[in-house]
Amino acid sequence: MSTQVVSAGAARRRERRFALFTLLLGAAVPLLFLRGATGGIATFVLNDARGERFLLPDLVIPVDLTLVLLSAAIVAVGVLQLVRPVGRRAPLAVGAAGGLFVVAVLVWATTGASVSLVALLRGALFASVPIAFGAMAGVLSERAGVINIAIEGQFLAGAFTAAVVASVLGSAWFGLLGGIAAGALIGVMLAGLTIRFQADQIVSGVVLIVLATGVTSFLTSQLLASNTAWNSPVRFIAAPLPLLSDLPLIGSIVFRQTFLVYLMIVMVIVLQFALFRTRWGLRLRSVGEHPAAADTVGIDVLRTRYRAVVLGGMLAGIGGSWFTLEAASQFSKEMTGGRGFIALAAMLVGRYSPVGAMSAALLFGFADSLATTLQRLPVPLPSTLLRATPYVITLLVVAGLVGRLRVPAADGKPYVKQ
Amino acid sequence: MRLELKGVTKRFPGVVANDAIDLTVEAGEVHGLLGENGAGKSTLMNILYGLYRADEGQVLIDGQQVHFSDPGDAIAAGIGMVHQHFMLVPVFTVAENILLGKEPIDRFRRFDRRAAHEEVERLAETFGLPVDPSAVVEDLPVGLQQRVEILKALSRDARLLILDEPTAVLTPQEADGLFASIRGFQAAGRSVIFISHKLREHRDIADRITVLRRGRAVGTVDATAAEPQELAQLMVGRPVDLVVDRSPARPSEPVLTVEGLEVLAADGQRLVDSVDLTVHRGEILAIAGVEGNGQTPLVEAITGLLPIGGGRVLLGEEDLTGRSRKEILRSGVGHIPEDRTMHGLVGSFSVADNLVLNLWDDERFAARRTRRFDEVRSHARRVVKDFDVRTPSIATPASSLSGGNQQKVIVAREFDRPIRVLVAAQPTRGVDVGSIEYIHRQLVAKRDAGVGVLLVSSELDEVIALADRVAVMFRGRLIGPFPTPVAKEALGLMMAGVPAEEAMRGLAA
Numbered sequence A: 001m002s003t004q005v006v007s008a009g010a011a012r013r014r015e016r017r018f019a020l021f022t023l024l025l026g027a028a029v030p031l032l033f034l035r036g037a038t039g040g041i042a043t044f045v046l047n048d049a050r051g052e053r054f055l056l057p058d059l060v061i062p063v064d065l066t067l068v069l070l071s072a073a074i075v076a077v078g079v080l081q082l083v084r085p086v087g088r089r090a091p092l093a094v095g096a097a098g099g100l101f102v103v104a105v106l107v108w109a110t111t112g113a114s115v116s117l118v119a120l121l122r123g124a125l126f127a128s129v130p131i132a133f134g135a136m137a138g139v140l141s142e143r144a145g146v147i148n149i150a151i152e153g154q155f156l157a158g159a160f161t162a163a164v165v166a167s168v169l170g171s172a173w174f175g176l177l178g179g180i181a182a183g184a185l186i187g188v189m190l191a192g193l194t195i196r197f198q199a200d201q202i203v204s205g206v207v208l209i210v211l212a213t214g215v216t217s218f219l220t221s222q223l224l225a226s227n228t229a230w231n232s233p234v235r236f237i238a239a240p241l242p243l244l245s246d247l248p249l250i251g252s253i254v255f256r257q258t259f260l261v262y263l264m265i266v267m268v269i270v271l272q273f274a275l276f277r278t279r280w281g282l283r284l285r286s287v288g289e290h291p292a293a294a295d296t297v298g299i300d301v302l303r304t305r306y307r308a309v310v311l312g313g314m315l316a317g318i319g320g321s322w323f324t325l326e327a328a329s330q331f332s333k334e335m336t337g338g339r340g341f342i343a344l345a346a347m348l349v350g351r352y353s354p355v356g357a358m359s360a361a362l363l364f365g366f367a368d369s370l371a372t373t374l375q376r377l378p379v380p381l382p383s384t385l386l387r388a389t390p391y392v393i394t395l396l397v398v399a400g401l402v403g404r405l406r407v408p409a410a411d412g413k414p415y416v417k418q
Numbered sequence B: 001m002r003l004e005l006k007g008v009t010k011r012f013p014g015v016v017a018n019d020a021i022d023l024t025v026e027a028g029e030v031h032g033l034l035g036e037n038g039a040g041k042s043t044l045m046n047i048l049y050g051l052y053r054a055d056e057g058q059v060l061i062d063g064q065q066v067h068f069s070d071p072g073d074a075i076a077a078g079i080g081m082v083h084q085h086f087m088l089v090p091v092f093t094v095a096e097n098i099l100l101g102k103e104p105i106d107r108f109r110r111f112d113r114r115a116a117h118e119e120v121e122r123l124a125e126t127f128g129l130p131v132d133p134s135a136v137v138e139d140l141p142v143g144l145q146q147r148v149e150i151l152k153a154l155s156r157d158a159r160l161l162i163l164d165e166p167t168a169v170l171t172p173q174e175a176d177g178l179f180a181s182i183r184g185f186q187a188a189g190r191s192v193i194f195i196s197h198k199l200r201e202h203r204d205i206a207d208r209i210t211v212l213r214r215g216r217a218v219g220t221v222d223a224t225a226a227e228p229q230e231l232a233q234l235m236v237g238r239p240v241d242l243v244v245d246r247s248p249a250r251p252s253e254p255v256l257t258v259e260g261l262e263v264l265a266a267d268g269q270r271l272v273d274s275v276d277l278t279v280h281r282g283e284i285l286a287i288a289g290v291e292g293n294g295q296t297p298l299v300e301a302i303t304g305l306l307p308i309g310g311g312r313v314l315l316g317e318e319d320l321t322g323r324s325r326k327e328i329l330r331s332g333v334g335h336i337p338e339d340r341t342m343h344g345l346v347g348s349f350s351v352a353d354n355l356v357l358n359l360w361d362d363e364r365f366a367a368r369r370t371r372r373f374d375e376v377r378s379h380a381r382r383v384v385k386d387f388d389v390r391t392p393s394i395a396t397p398a399s400s401l402s403g404g405n406q407q408k409v410i411v412a413r414e415f416d417r418p419i420r421v422l423v424a425a426q427p428t429r430g431v432d433v434g435s436i437e438y439i440h441r442q443l444v445a446k447r448d449a450g451v452g453v454l455l456v457s458s459e460l461d462e463v464i465a466l467a468d469r470v471a472v473m474f475r476g477r478l479i480g481p482f483p484t485p486v487a488k489e490a491l492g493l494m495m496a497g498v499p500a501e502e503a504m505r506g507l508a509a
Ligand SMILES: Nc1ncnc2c1ncn2[C@@H]1O[C@H](COP(=O)(O)OP(=O)(O)OP(=O)(O)O)[C@@H](O)[C@H]1O
Pocket: A418, B012, B013, B015, B016, B017, B035, B036, B037, B038, B039, B040, B041, B042, B043, B044, B084, B390, B391, B400, B401, B402, B403, B404, B405, B430
């Protein structure tokens, strides 16, 4: 039985630490941000720049008062944690406090300026695309019992191939297919190494990342540098959905996006359903939890794993295509910037479920977008520091949440028959 | 179906697990398979089920030769198997586990939960094995998990059912229930291969018994005619004492004292509820009880595997409460854990390393933190010989030993170092009669040498054979201890929750 036994003291101490952290955050807000100069205001734009059917008035708020209120709210969360233990939901409380703190930073940075909330949130959704696809790739393969840390390599291969194919054939759609194929190819290699030859899964993943980085960098300098026609992909353009894009706020944020954003939302729902409701998903998870049990009821463990890894590679390939078909106008060396690893973090934080992974991806996307927004504001913070935000957030979130994770029982273990 | 195995041979590195085995199971027969630990019973069954590939030999079903390349083929041919180690996905529900591989789906290719639950309920009713289809398997006690395994095998419409030590984790009542299902199954003209180390069970349920010894089939006998003594001898190759001789205990001062011990689950439930007990030097205090009544957390709290929620544990005068596992073991507590793969052994380590797992930095085996491999090896060679551990070599990884031999490695490790108290949880689970005899004798010898023994067992015969005093654990509380002898029936009643006085009185009347 899996009855979890704890010493009551340890849990209580942990909660007290959380509460203390929250209180510190609350105190930090006035100490760091209150400028004393009363009358500062911040303006948040709630409309898209492009003409909308319904216009919302701008949100104009007094900075100091808002900061005081936010600080009070954070402190209240901390006090609540101290007097009435929230148990398992302690991380949630800390998360809420952290969220309020971020709002405080934003309000403070916007003093005397104006920020488009629409652009900020739309950017967040857009930036979460590769992370969500990469995380889904991880979920698929690890739910079947194969650790896939090669996502970064699949991104690079996908981005490169998508760029070249979309340039040569002059179609973003073919580019996407190319990206998917490249991701799948790395998936096949990973599956071959880890399933067929039972190589160490972490080492195989690292090798494939190195391989993809090397090959794409080499080809970029040897081939694309002198041949710009091969590196000017036709890209997906923003495609507002009819009617839906006219909804106030939501319409501008969610429904004036590019194709891959819509695809991400659809894929998350499909994959969540497929993994947890269908026969296919049940079998896939059984292989990742207890392969011998799956084998004894006639499920082909190795084939199931193979397929999951390759399918995951295809998803990661889509994530890779985003870099050159939507985000940037061409492929450049190592342009994925470690997002494949952030995708792994999103998978863990999302507890190996597609919906969870996407929620985590949104968080990272938000950090990305916030960093971009803050860089444009007259904030006395170095821009390198701002650019590090997504990674800092990754660290904090992973450190705070991963301890209580339930990993698929056979994750990373090769299945050997006698 | 009529099954014939002819000349089946399987070799593993260093051992011939099956050596030209012939075996015939008639339609409608319950065929017992008996043999020491490591005799090759599970291997033979895994070959029959398509999990292992035989090196030589043939399998014939109703006179036709068959080839199974994976379990799917065996299932299709009508063979079902309940494995010695559960083949259940712990995080799945009962229904998902039973129907895995043949799931009902609706028109959206969705796993059809309702149809699945109906199917499981129908099966449960047909075979008289009630289960809750929506329960998650890891939350179920082992007895119920076993039932799920059996239903899983039956649901595939097996005509030959292999049961590999199905009773090792069952209470006597559950075992009786299982036997009733087996008889029903047999009455429908189906065959069963039944593996157990308990001779009595073979005599109860089997028609014929085949005995394996060191990979060979050494004889097939009629179950009704077979005497336990004779079976044991056939199996071990020498006469075996099935009853332990022991002189009355001569207990002296208390050596292990537990006062008001509590263990709490994460949700605040009391797994162990203010338990007091005292073990004296030179006595065996046995705790009987149906599994899942708090024996496991009690043992784990005493031996430092679980945090103590309240109360004290004393070794002699020394307070062990809150000490680390290592300190507790080094201060003279021996522990035979009930779950050998989880707590007792490191499967990928060699037998030799496992034998010094809690002594590796002891000065006998390490000089200034550098290990003395020669000492470790010579120690292993001696212990393997003394305790008759069947292993191809001392360098073999523990995980490839048969279940019973894994248990012997643990017993040997704990018995071979100086201890004042021995906490033994289910020490003979899955162990053959020869080794049971050995382990029991060793327990009594430790007692006579002045060690205090705390024995936790769900096997009533074992409790009765060994206990100087006996207590029963029920829902986290300890009833007793009582001086022995206590009637087996009275213990049975207390295990089911009948208050002590009533249980004893009920028998007197
Ligand atoms: N996967 C394996 N690799 C190597 N050796 C193995 C493997 N499985 C079993 N063996 C060896 O084969 C022999 C037979 O083991 P098996 O598990 O069939 O015994 P058993 O009769 O079922 O014993 P028990 O009663 O303890 O379950 C043992 O010597 C064991 O060490």
